[in-house]
Amino acid sequence: MYFAINQNERKNLIKKSKNGVIIKYCPTCNRNSNEFKFIGDFCEICSTKKILETIPDSIEINQCKDCKKIKTNLGYYEFNKASLVALLSKIVKNSSVKILNFDQDKKTILARFTIHKDQDKLVFEKQFSYKIKNLMCQQCYWRHSGYYEAIVQLRIDSDNMQQNKQDKIERILKSLTNFIINNNGFIARIDKEKFGYDIYTSNKIETARYFAIKKYKPKVSFTLYGLKNGKRVYRNTYLLKI
Ligand SMILES: [Zn+2]
Numbered sequence: 388m389y390f391a392i393n394q395n396e397r398k399n400l401i402k403k404s405k406n407g408v409i410i411k412y413c414p415t416c417n418r419n420s421n422e423f424k425f426i427g428d429f430c431e432i433c434s435t436k437k438i439l440e441t442i443p444d445s446i447e448i449n450q451c452k453d454c455k456k457i458k459t460n461l462g463y464y465e466f467n468k469a470s471l472v473a474l475l476s477k478i479v480k481n482s483s484v485k486i487l488n489f490d491q492d493k494k495t496i497l498a499r500f501t502i503h504k505d506q507d508k509l510v511f512e513k514q515f516s517y518k519i520k521n522l523m524c525q526q527c528y529w530r531h532s533g534y535y536e537a538i539v540q541l542r543i544d545s546d547n548m549q550q551n552k553q554d555k556i557e558r559i560l561k562s563l564t565n566f567i568i569n570n571n572g573f574i575a576r577i578d579k580e581k582f583g584y585d586i587y588t589s590n591k592i593e594t595a596r597y598f599a600i601k602k603y604k605p606k607v608s609f610t611l612y613g614l615k616n617g618k619r620v621y622r623n624t625y626l627l628k629i
Pocket residue numbers: 413414415416417418429430431432433434
């Protein structure tokens with residue numbers, strides 16, 4: 388992409404020195420590879436200049452106004468160096484990115500890019516300023532609209548009451564809630580019931596996965612609640628008696 392010229396041009400720009408070493412000449416500035424580093428057909432200075440011309444000085448970052456996560460091509464993630472890497476590697480293709488500095492007050496990011504081309508390597512730094520564009524991520528949108536996919540009915544088996552079961556119910560409530568949130572979901576609602584809790588979760592697949600990992604075997608039932616793209620959509624209810 389940035390670093391190649393056509394074969395014919397290349398022939399005129401490569402010469403052999405007396406001792407047989409191949410010397411390249413940069414098509415833009417005529418610097419030679421004896422004195423300067425090259426990447427592909429161009430010297431390092433011209434290569435860097437060419438790339439920098441294609442990179443904006445200022446970028447726009449889409450941020451959820453509710454959970455403050457930012458949108459990357461991989462989804463919404465916490466606003467930190469890791470998600471900025473995902474964002475910036477899209478701006479400079481085939482590069483690896485390291486965030487050197489990230490200032491949320493001044494709204495600036497200093498990044499180091501490394502691009503490999505065959506045996507050559509080009510490293511350069513670039514400072515960006517950024518603007519925040521507020522929007523709402525799908526998870527937050529769903530949470531606001533009361534969306535849920537599964538209800539977990541955690542119950543103490545009233546035929547077999549024991550004090551330590553109350554503690555166990557609380558522990559499961561906490562670990563299930565953490566599990567759903569850590570897997571990019573949310574808890575829509577928690578209702579306290581006489582013998583336990585009803586927990587409304589955003590994701591029935593993750594809810595089922597929680598039970599499988601913990602080796603709990605709840606009783607599952609399904610309620611049809613609508614059509615999505617012509618398919619029947621069910622909500623799952625998991626009744627777990629402790
Ligand atoms: Zn050059």
